[in-house]
Amino acid sequence: xxxxxxxxxxxxxxxxxxxxxxxxxxxxxxxxxxxxxxxxxxxxxxxxxxxxxxxxxxxxxxxxxxxxxxxxxxxxxxxxxxxxxxxxxxxxxxxxxxxxxxxxxxxxxxxxxxx
Amino acid sequence: xxxxxxxxxxxxxxxxxxxxxxxxxxxxxxxxxxxxxxxxxxxxxxxxxxxxxxxxxxxxxxxxxxxxxxxxxxxxxxxxxxxxxxxxxxxxxxxxxxxxxxxxxxxxxxxxxxx
Numbered sequence: 001x002x003x004x005x006x007x008x009x010x011x012x013x014x015x016x017x018x019x020x021x022x023x024x025x026x027x028x029x030x031x032x033x034x035x036x037x038x039x040x041x042x043x044x045x046x047x048x049x050x051x052x053x054x055x056x057x058x059x060x061x062x063x064x065x066x067x068x069x070x071x072x073x074x075x076x077x078x079x080x081x082x083x084x085x086x087x088x089x090x091x092x093x094x095x096x097x098x099x100x101x102x103x104x105x106x107x108x109x110x111x112x113x114x115x
Numbered sequence: 116x117x118x119x120x121x122x123x124x125x126x127x128x129x130x131x132x133x134x135x136x137x138x139x140x141x142x143x144x145x146x147x148x149x150x151x152x153x154x155x156x157x158x159x160x161x162x163x164x165x166x167x168x169x170x171x172x173x174x175x176x177x178x179x180x181x182x183x184x185x186x187x188x189x190x191x192x193x194x195x196x197x198x199x200x201x202x203x204x205x206x207x208x209x210x211x212x213x214x215x216x217x218x219x220x221x222x223x224x225x226x227x228x229x230x
Contacts, residue, residue, distance in 0.1 A: 032217055038156075043119070043205055043221035088156055094217045102171055103219060105158045 002027045002093045006106035014114045019063075019078040021109050023091030026072065031093050033074040034103065035065055038088040047089075050074065061085070086113045118142050119222040121206050127228045128196055135192045136225045138206030146170075147189040148219065149181060150205040158205075164189055193227075201229045 007022035025031055032051045036044040048059025055067040065076045074091060088110050092103040119140045128134050140147065148171075149161040163171035164183040178194045189206060206222040 034218055036219075036221075041224075043223050044158075044207075044219070045221070046218050049218050090158065092219075098217070102160060102163060103217065108156045108158070110156075 002031070002095065002098070002104045004091050004093050004104055004106035006089075006091050006109050008109055009107065010110045010112065012112040012114060013081045015083055016080050019076070019081045019085065019111065021076040021089050021091075021111065023065075023074045023076065023106060024072050025074060025091070025093045027093055027095060029095045029097045031095050033065075033067060034092040034094070035059065035063070035074075035076050036090045036092065036105075037061075038090065038108075040087070044090060047076070081111075081113045083113050083115065086111055119206055119208055119220050121204075121222040121225050123225060124223060125226050125228075127230065129230055130196055130198060132196050133192070133194045134196060134227070135190055136204055136206075136227075138189045138191070138222055140187055140206075140208040140220070140222075142208055142210070142220060144208035144210050144220070145186055146209045146211070147183065147186070148207040148209070149189065149191050150207060150221075152203045152205060152224070154202070162189075162191075196227075196229045198229050201227055203227070 003026045005024045034049045035047040038044045048057045050057045050067045058064045063078045091106040094103040146165045148163045151159050161175045162181045167183045180192045183189045203224045207219040209219045
């Protein structure tokens with residue numbers, strides 16, 4: 001079984017500040033990990049993913065995440081927040097052993113960016 | 116050149132009615148999904164099809180019936196609509212594990228309101 005916990009349902013940062021969204025996962029097999037972003041009234045869009053290889057993954061819009069197996073974490077960061085980063089962010093876990101590539105999603109974190 | 120499209124975008128109907136939502140993807144993916152997102156933004160998988168075959172059927176009332184006429188299309192029919200069915204329904208597709216690892220591409224969503 002797989003699960004994802006996103007710590008903090010709401011995160012607020014000032015424009016230009018560091019963005020840190022936390023994600024911890026549980027998986028009995030090597031995981032595939034994903035971050036998605038959902039802007040208001042839109043579908044989810046892939047930000048970045050980790051499958052194998054380099055543990056520091058770079059994504060779109062300046063975001064990156066680091067896979068830490070020892071901590072079972074996959075936190076999302078961005079050095080400097082922009083107003084346009086305000087959105088809902090979802091962490092998800094899957095694996096090559098998962099039925100039909102089913103992903104388990106976290107409950108989401110709402111990011112607010114203050115001017 | 117929309118990747119995953121859904122129709123309609125908005126659907127307002129009365130309790131007891133039957134309605135359908137259609138989804139099409141032009142990405143050549145083998146796997147397609149239906150998700151329900153409630154008012155708190157929680158995302159719940161409902162169904163998954165792989166090459167027209169039902170793979171995942173989560174605990175969803177029998178009033179919901181998916182149908183995949185071909186691997187590029189996945190429709191959702193809902194009978195006897197209830198107030199609790201009000202939500203945003205997302206269609207998604209994903210490539211095979213060999214193609215990179217199960218990231219999902221989401222449609223824009225269908226906002227269903229049952230009155």
